[in-house]
Amino acid sequence: MSLETFAAGFLDIALDVSFAILGFAFLATLLRIYRGPTLPDRVIGLDMLTAIAIGFIAVIGIDTGYTLYVDIAIALGLVGFLATVAFARFILARGGGDDEEKAS
Amino acid sequence: MAGAIILILAALLSLTGSIFVAIAAIGLLRLPDLYTRMHAASKAGTVGSGMMLIALALVSAGSAEALRAIAAVLFFILTAPISAHLLAKAAHAAGYRLWPGSVLNEMPALDVAPMPPDAGDGMVGSPDAQESDGGAAAPHGAPPQIAPRGAA
Numbered sequence: 001m002s003l004e005t006f007a008a009g010f011l012d013i014a015l016d017v018s019f020a021i022l023g024f025a026f027l028a029t030l031l032r033i034y035r036g037p038t039l040p041d042r043v044i045g046l047d048m049l050t051a052i053a054i055g056f057i058a059v060i061g062i063d064t065g066y067t068l069y070v071d072i073a074i075a076l077g078l079v080g081f082l083a084t085v086a087f088a089r090f091i092l093a094r095g096g097g098d099d100e101e102k103a104s
Numbered sequence: 105m106a107g108a109i110i111l112i113l114a115a116l117l118s119l120t121g122s123i124f125v126a127i128a129a130i131g132l133l134r135l136p137d138l139y140t141r142m143h144a145a146s147k148a149g150t151v152g153s154g155m156m157l158i159a160l161a162l163v164s165a166g167s168a169e170a171l172r173a174i175a176a177v178l179f180f181i182l183t184a185p186i187s188a189h190l191l192a193k194a195a196h197a198a199g200y201r202l203w204p205g206s207v208l209n210e211m212p213a214l215d216v217a218p219m220p221p222d223a224g225d226g227m228v229g230s231p232d233a234q235e236s237d238g239g240a241a242a243p244h245g246a247p248p249q250i251a252p253r254g255a256a
Binding site for chain 2: 003004006007008010011013014015017018021022024025026028029031032038040041043044045047048051052054055058059061062065067070071073074077078080081084085087088089091092094095096097
C-alpha cells in the first residue's frame with residue numbers, strides 16, 4: 001500500500017469520524033439551549049452553535065471539495081459575533097439576574 | 105508524497121478540531137454555572153472550528169478558498185474573546201451569581217443595573233442559589249462563604 005492510498009483512506013475515515021463527533025457536539029449544545037436555566041446560558045449555546053456550524057462547513061468542504069460555503073462561514077461568524085454583542089447589551093439593559101429568573 | 109503528507113495532516117487537524125468542539129460541548133453541558141460554561145465554549149470552541157478551517161485551507165492550498173479560510177480563522181480569533189468577555193460582563197453586572205464553589209470574585213458589583221437587595225455582600229450565592237439542573241456537586245463539601253470582594 002503506497003502512502004498516497006493510505007492518506008486518502010485515512011482522510012476519508014477521519015472525515016467520517018469528524019462528522020459523527022460534530023453531530024454529537026451539536027446535540028449536546030442543543031440540549032444545553034433547551035435546559036439552560038438562564039438567558040445567558042442560552043446565548044452561549046447559540047454562540048457555540050455557530051462555531052459548530054462553521055466546523056461542519058469546513059469538514060463538508062474537505063469531504064466534497066465544494067468550498068463555496070467558506071464565504072458563508074465568514075458571514076456566519078460575523079452574524080454570530082454581532083448577535084452575541086446585541087444579546088449582551090440586552091441582558092445588561094434588562095437587569096434582573098437570578099432573582100428575576102426564579103420569579104418568572 | 106508531499107500531497108499525501110498534506111492529506112494526513114488535514115485529517116489529523118480535522119479530527120483534533122472536532123474533538124476540541126466535542127470537549128467544548130461536554131463542558132457546556134457539565135460545568136456548573138454560566139461563567140465556567142463560557143470559559144469552555146469560547147476557548148475550546150474557537151480552537152476546534154479554527155483547526156477544521158485550517159485543515160480546509162491545507163487541502164485546498166493555493167486556491168482562493170485557502171486564503172478565505174485563513175481570514176475566517178483570524179476573524180474568529182479576533183472576535184470570540186470580545187463577545188465572551190462582553191457577555192460575561194453583562195451577566196455579572198445584571199446580577200447573575202457565581203457558582204457557590206467559586207473561590208474568588210474580584211470584580212465589584214457594577215452600578216449599571218439594578219442589583220437585587222440581598223446581593224450586596226458579594227456575588228457568592230447562598231446554598232439555595234445552587235443550580236437545580238443536577239450539575240456537579242461542590243468539590244469542597246459545603247461551600248464556604250468566601251467573599252473577598254474588592255480590596256477589603
